[in-house]
Amino acid sequence: MGRKKGRDISGWLIVDKPAGMTSTAVVNKVRWALQAKKAGHAGTLDPDATGVLAVALGEATKTVPFVTDALKAYRFTMRMGAATNTDDAAGEVIATSETRPDDAALKEALHGFVGEIEQVPPQYSAVKIDGERAYKRARDGEAMEIAARPLWVEELVLIDRPDPDHAELELVCGKGGYVRSIARDLGEALGCLGHVAQLRRTWSGPFEVEDGLSLERIEELAQTPELDACLLPLETGLSELPELRTTEAGLSRLRNGNPGMVIPGDVEYGDTAWASFDGKPVAVGVFKAGELHPSRVFNLPG
Known part of the structure; x- marks a missing residue:
């Protein structure tokens, strides 16, 4: 009992928010339409405002600060x-x-x-x-x-x-x-x-209004595979940060929240970066001396 119902679904859904609705109400509608366990947004829009409202689902909620910080x-x-x-x-x-x-x-x-x-x-x-x-x-x-x-x-x-x-x-x-x-x-x-x-x-940040779905469209596609297909991957929220690849040994260390070895890339000591393994995001954190010190670890299936 007490467990939040819903699917463990991760990614971003870009909404072209209509006027006359709070950002929270839009997030709730998206969570319902995707039957998602967890959802949040990157940057409130006033009720009368329209346009890009980036809704993060599941593990993507861990990348929200990086989108909030972006232009x-x-x-x-x-x-x-x-x-x-x-x-x-x-x-x-x-x-x-x-x-x-x-x-x-x-x-x-x-x-x-x-x-x-x-x-x-x-x-x-x-x-x-x-x-x-x-x-x-x-x-x-x-x-x-x-x-x-x-x-x-x-x-x-x-x-x-x-x-x-x-x-x-x-x-x-x-x-x-x-x-x-x-x-x-x-x-x-x-x-x-x-x-x-x-x-x-x-x-x-990385999200354009042209990629946004109207609320009507989201309601039309609610609880269908077509709506799932509109999700952008979690790492879209990390596009402002450099990506580093981790090794297999680094992967298991990072997964446990420990510093893990990464293959050197276009980053300097103290930079914030994210690590991937086989193209999938593993963690985001600070790069120091050949390792990524994770601040957030992504628990993606598979």
Whole structure:
């Protein structure tokens, strides 16, 4: 008794998340459709956001941190002239402005948001303040001081300006970025105020939105071999890391969580890498002096 029902199935399913659903609800739907024992996702999307939600199943959940750390790309529409309490269209308007920047001013302001920046998460976010989620406190009407945190922004470009009130932008950033904060701060920098009207994640680390399945498709294929065939292998989540091959002796040591010998490759002492045997992932860990010191070991069948 007490054992979680479900299949020991490992891999990644890429979902093109619909608007109006939490990321957790999508994961639960995928777990049901694949009858999987274990599932998680790499990087939350707001309920109103769409696009890449990478769902990890089984042993692939051990690779989630590496996808979370990778760069991600977003396409979003910024609505100028109004600030909201949630920094997106779902919230209440708390301030308005008649100012509208021209394209040149907008492009100029974008430079201040590229590189290593400091970002304050939205009041309505899952950031923990004294052990409690910020959005819970915000709902109770509390105004909080949320500390700024560093964010790496690879690029932020203007894609389209359909009208004076809207700008379509593309953002590529590292771990922990809030697109809503970018829209809010950009609006403030331009003196016009702003919030996110629409948001779509186009890629996340190795995963592209083109490879994503719609929720309708997942429901159609639920509990069929066709859906199993859509799974990407566990090691897709390790694509940002170098691969090292292990020996047979190294394999049994690594499987037991001990440092195991690996064949030298394109890594240096102290690098994080993953080891494979016969093309199958065995472990991920730190390379030191000819051995991989495992931090996670994969228990794949066969």
